Amino acid sequence: MTDRATFDPIAVEKKWQAFWEENRTNEPDLDTAERPFFNLMMYPYPSAEGLHVGNLYAFTGADLYGRFRRLLGDDVFEPIGYDAFGIHSENHALKVNKHPTELIPSNIKNFERMLRAAGLMTDWSRTVDTTDPRYYKWTQWIFVQLFKAGLAEKKEAPVNWCPSCQTVLANEQVIGGLCERCDTPVEQRLLSQWFFKITNYTERLLENLEWIDWSPTTKTAQANWIGRSEGASLRFPTDLDAEAIEVFTTRPDTIFGATFMVLAPEHPLVDRITTDVQRPEVERYVEAAAAIDLVERQKTDDKEKTGVFTGAFAENPATGRPIPIWIADYVLMGYGTGAIMAVPGHDQRDFEFARRFDLEIVPVVCARDALPDGADPAAVDLGLDEQAFSEHSPGEILINSDRFSGMGADEGGRAIVSWLAERGLGEAKTNYRLHDWCISRQRYWGPPIPVIYCDPCGPQAVPESDLPVLLPYVEDFRPTATGVSPLARVEEFYKTTCPSCGGEAHRETDVSDTFLDSGWYFLRYPSTEFDDRPFDRDRTRKWLPVASYIGGEEHAVLHLLYSRFLTMALKDLGHLDIEEPYQQFRKHGLLIKDGSKISKSRGNVILPDDYIVKFGADTFRMYLMFLGPFQVGGDFRDRGMAGPQRFLNKVWHSTVEAIDEGRGGIEPEIERALHRTIKQVTEDLQDLNYNTAIAALMDYLNVVRADGRTASLEEVRPFAVLLGPFAPHIAEELWSLLGGESSVFDHAEWPDYDPALLIVDELDLPVQVNGKLRSTIRVARGATAESVREAALADDKVARHLDAGELRKVIHVPDRMINLVVS
């Protein structure tokens, strides 16, 4: 039992956490719920260090919203799970020399303990663990569906390769071109890997951004990542037997300035077009380029352009002139066609390259007014120098471009493309930065990709009835030795029989990307009890799309994009009815400590445990939500904890005093303040402006307690509900002390405010003279300009400033201000 005279947050929190668990307060009936509201937060990776304050910041913000919706009468479903597969977990296991199967369960246990202590409205009966075969069976099932639909394909792709560890490295594991573990220079290798064809969905992924309700910054980030650019695909005939070289360009209008071509060193035509004379040099260059890892290769800062002439020439399809073909590593195989037409007059990179190797530079666009008087646009000599390079700008025209000279650049570009199209040398094309999603990982800790290779029958999906393909326990799961995934060392695993012909076959030994696990976890939550289907049709109809999703901006382009793609693909395959997974997404801000983001590498990690034990979860929650705007983030300084702590203390004591005195009623002034507060808190919660909502609650309490006055019951009663989203434990206790039936989240209603009470009869109106505040006058609400003017002129302080001159103008904004302009 709690002692009313002193507020003991720890005891109160213990009591109510036990109550919630015993009464299944946070477990909505998913089949009978009338107003389903799926409140999703991004599930964590269960690290060994335990729940991080950054995680809790995000969860608390999402929980606040869920509790608010619940008090508004929704049936809120708020589940949590664990993203426990992946390189993160595996690397940690390697580091502490333990097996992940051993580590994960204890990490999850620890997380659950901390999450429970934090007072979230979690439905603990429906958690998800991606490493559980009951879960990853369906992750594999999704692969199979996409495979059958032709949305999964195997192709070669370059990866970072450490020749010493003999393993593939993720980009984050390459530090300054060296392997993070052994400092060996990293090189590129081509590996055959599984890809999901997300690029089939680019237009849909882009178009839907227009109507989904997401934080605008997240939408922009995603649109930029997809990177749509309009231009043309053009073909340059070669003088050898080889076929024409295809390029993508966003500036077909500049084709008359294309004085050479550049291929990526990996371009498939390099070998065929290179002349014997140039071959030794070209081969040296190609090898050197391959020896540089992908990260280093794409660094741009003060790197001088390098390249080699192949000895071959192509024909510029516009000018008909032969132009040399070079190879250079500034052209990437991964974008466009891996070949470019170089226009040194109007592209910074081509310009630098041309200067370095002394190639011809022809300007073909210029601003209309930069054209010398009377000059013929078809033959302009601009006297090329260091400054010749010009960026694309509106209002420019084509020059030195034969019959297209003098046309506007955009118009001319279109004309050139249709002219080339008539001759079969090109067409308009839209290109995207987005690549297909490589889901292969040459690692151990993930769901095995469910594919069987049979020489006569080819690669095939594991039959659905044979799922899951269990990840075998492998003592030595180190990604070393043979260079392929550790599962390739486990004969019992990879040796199998072909599901079609029954002959000898072997399994795929790569596992899938963690982002595939997280690409569909939200679909699983409402259906965790079913083992014969990934997600129940009716449940999914009722609960999806997710009503509110709150998470970090760092997932704007990967997780959020992949899960949208999977949702669309599963819809097209008839497994889902929804087009988009998240009805609403809001990003939360970043928690900062000592000027930088909280992370292990910076050594400024904060564990919430210590604070919760000392101050209680309610105070900690309020502190986190008060330190800055939730969607922006803020500075973590534990000194600030005192504010919310004092506030909750005062709420407690005011309530207990009010109960002891038993006085009812409410003073008109305080009632007005109360309704103002309800309005503000309600609106702020809706917009996730938690810091100002808390400020409003504090403000109201200050009004109630001003000059040491004691509150009446009616004045403090609303706290029990208004405080619910922020400080759920104390809210329950207060509600109960005030005679409410438990739990407050089941039995309370969010208070309404009376708009009539927000209107005041009289207000203090600022009076400005020449725009400077000189006085305030008390006027009736809605007072006319005439009467306000009279009152303002009668004011001493105002009058003094009017002496200076003659009254010229009066600006009156009703109920806001009046400005007297004198000269």
Add this chain to the structure above:
RNA sequence: GCCGGGGUGGCGGAAUCGGCAGACGCAUCGGACUUAAAAUCCGAAGGGAGGAAACUCCCGUGAGGGUUCAAAUCCCUCCCCCGGCACCA
């Protein structure tokens, strides 16, 4: 380099359909309570100048310019910080 977010007291932050800058909180200071301190409660407070005081005036939202009766808020130029992407043709 590109994209996005931001720059307001000693500190975290309020206020942006242009209309009283600094709500709320931390730290600080003063007072009450106490033998004393802590805790608690009440109150003060952007900076500067003048005044015994009530109060008055000036300055003030990264820098400079502009629009306006009026600018933290709108426009232009620039600087700095944070996050993401980065030779994307």
